[in-house]
Amino acid sequence: MSGTGDVGPPDGGAGGAAPGALAGGVGRARGRGFEWFVAWRHLRDNVGRSHRTLVLGIVLLVLAGGALVAAHLPAPAGRGADGFLRLRESLLVERLRMGGVAGLVAGGVVTYLGVLFSAFSVFTAISIFGVFLGTSAPIIALSVMSGFEADLKGKIRGAKADVVVTSATDRPFSDWRAVGARLARLPGVVATTPFLEGEVMVQSGSMTSGIVIRGIDPASAASVLDLARTLREGKVSALAAPRAGEARARPGIILGEELYARSLRVFVGSEVDVVCPLCKTGPTGPIPGLRTFRVVGHFYSGMYEYDSKLAYVSLEEAQRFLGAPGEVSGIDVRARSPDEARQLAAAVAAALGPAYDVRSWEELNRGLFTALRLEKIAMFVVLAFIALVASFSISSNLIMMVTQKGREVAILKAMGAGDGAVLRIFFAEGLYIGLLGLLVGVATGVLGCELIRRHGLPLPTDVYYIDRLPVVMRAGEIAGIGALALLLCCLATVYPAVLASRMRPAEGLRYE
Numbered sequence: 373m374s375g376t377g378d379v380g381p382p383d384g385g386a387g388g389a390a391p392g393a394l395a396g397g398v399g400r401a402r403g404r405g406f407e408w409f410v411a412w413r414h415l416r417d418n419v420g421r422s423h424r425t426l427v428l429g430i431v432l433l434v435l436a437g438g439a440l441v442a443a444h445l446p447a448p449a450g451r452g453a454d455g456f457l458r459l460r461e462s463l464l465v466e467r468l469r470m471g472g473v474a475g476l477v478a479g480g481v482v483t484y485l486g487v488l489f490s491a492f493s494v495f496t497a498i499s500i501f502g503v504f505l506g507t508s509a510p511i512i513a514l515s516v517m518s519g520f521e522a523d524l525k526g527k528i529r530g531a532k533a534d535v536v537v538t539s540a541t542d543r544p545f546s547d548w549r550a551v552g553a554r555l556a557r558l559p560g561v562v563a564t565t566p567f568l569e570g571e572v573m574v575q576s577g578s579m580t581s582g583i584v585i586r587g588i589d590p591a592s593a594a595s596v597l598d599l600a601r602t603l604r605e606g607k608v609s610a611l612a613a614p615r616a617g618e619a620r621a622r623p624g625i626i627l628g629e630e631l632y633a634r635s636l637r638v639f640v641g642s643e644v645d646v647v648c649p650l651c652k653t654g655p656t657g658p659i660p661g662l663r664t665f666r667v668v669g670h671f672y673s674g675m676y677e678y679d680s681k682l683a684y685v686s687l688e689e690a691q692r693f694l695g696a697p698g699e700v701s702g703i704d705v706r707a708r709s710p711d712e713a714r715q716l717a718a719a720v721a722a723a724l725g726p727a728y729d730v731r732s733w734e735e736l737n738r739g740l741f742t743a744l745r746l747e748k749i750a751m752f753v754v755l756a757f758i759a760l761v762a763s764f765s766i767s768s769n770l771i772m773m774v775t776q777k778g779r780e781v782a783i784l785k786a787m788g789a790g791d792g793a794v795l796r797i798f799f800a801e802g803l804y805i806g807l808l809g810l811l812v813g814v815a816t817g818v819l820g821c822e823l824i825r826r827h828g829l830p831l832p833t834d835v836y837y838i839d840r841l842p843v844v845m846r847a848g849e850i851a852g853i854g855a856l857a858l859l860l861c862c863l864a865t866v867y868p869a870v871l872a873s874r875m876r877p878a879e880g881l882r883y884e
Contacts, residue, residue, distance in 0.1 A: 426486025436475025502762025503809025587690020606669015802865025
């Protein structure tokens with residue numbers, strides 16, 4: 373048999389075995405090992421081929437490694453240190469580092485393709501490479517989507533609680549202390565804190581903006597919200613009401629980054645006027661209320677709607693200013709983890725009864741996370757078409773192989789191989805193709821995600837409001853992608869394997 377994927381010549385050399393040995397191999401142990409051997413030999417192509425693709429891939433890897441090393445070299449001591457530090461901070465060094473990461477990925481892909489072209493036939497190499505792309509690309513894409521989702525959850529949790537309890541009716545929420553005590557006794561509740569919200573106007577000089585003012589308890593808010601982590605300047609304790617008798621004492625306010633730096637353009641220590649259009653009542657009806665606050669800090673949550681529309685004051689000042697003495701808008705509850713928020717919300721709702729509305733952070737942001745989930749599903753479906761195209765490539769490759777290897781199939785059947793043995797041989801060929809592409813594709817996808825996570829891809833913060841491309845790998849998603857790719861590969865082998873098993877020896881040797 374020929375050296376382009378046949379079982380081998382009948383001389384017992386390295387490429388094959390004698391007919392008697394072949395016949396005995398088919399019969400021994402039901403021919404399982406022999407079937408896998410024949411399948412592997414069919415896929416191999418021993419004809420000498422050019423290794424230019426492999427050399428190109430190695431060159432790309434060397435250049436990319438050199439770029440990364442140059443970008444991460446420590447600053448040399450001496451007179452040139454200052455200039456080198458300035459160079460490292462420049463855009464040129466950043467592009468050099470990102471080019472090195474991209475070069476590593478591209479070099480690895482080209483090297484793998486060169487190895488395939490050197491070891492297998494062209495059509496087999498293309499089929500394996502299609503499976504490789506069909507697994508590595510979805511892993512990287514879905515990991516980036518999961519990274520954005522996790523980043524968004526962290527930012528929401530920084531400004532909002534895991535579970536929010538509000539009154540289900542229009543009655544004032546004045547029994548919040550008793551409700552908070554009941555919540556503290558429930559299992560799964562880490563901490564609670566009351567809050568009061570109202571829509572107001574804030575003004576500094578000629579700069580005016582509409583915001584949501586949120587009154588919090590400085591003593592307990594830090595245990596529920598991640599406000600202390602998001603603070604760029606100041607402390608939550610600075611919101612406490614000023615001591616009686618202090619001259620020119622002003623209550624404190626913490627502003628979002630967009631309000632602080634762009635909308636109002638103030639500094640810590642500046643004074644801002646807060647106007648509530650309907651908080652006061654006069655002889656003729658509601659009248660505007662005005663109060664001056666002193667900026668004691670600013671926070672950066674990473675969510676534009678929070679940083680541009682949210683400000684914190686103490687709960688006492690909010691109750692006094694908004695005309696709601698002894699009342700709150702609701703109670704924030706902290707769970708052990710964000711994933712337990714939904715179960716905790718159900719337990720709180722069962723404990724408090726229908727008089728209170730209990731919602732988890734997922735319910736409060738249901739539209740946003742539903743859109744993210746649909747985007748992930750759409751991304752997975754679109755990228756899964758790569759694996760689907762690869763499966764069609766596998767099927768066409770095996771159909772051509774059935775046609776080309778008709779003589780070998782006829783000889784195997786003449787020596788005693790049954791239809792089931794031939795079917796398993798061609799099924800093993802498809803499985804080889806799928807596994808070779810799948811294993812390297814999964815490894816490349818995980819390695820690519822790790823490179824992005826370690827070195828990062830910088831993003832313009834004025835567009836994306838995030839400085840680096842986030843990546844979160846999830847074992848379930850990776851396993852699902854791998855299982856789907858392998859299933860498509862196995863299904864693609866069914867028709868060619870059945871076609872080969874139905875071939876009769878006389879048909880394969882008719883023109884020999």
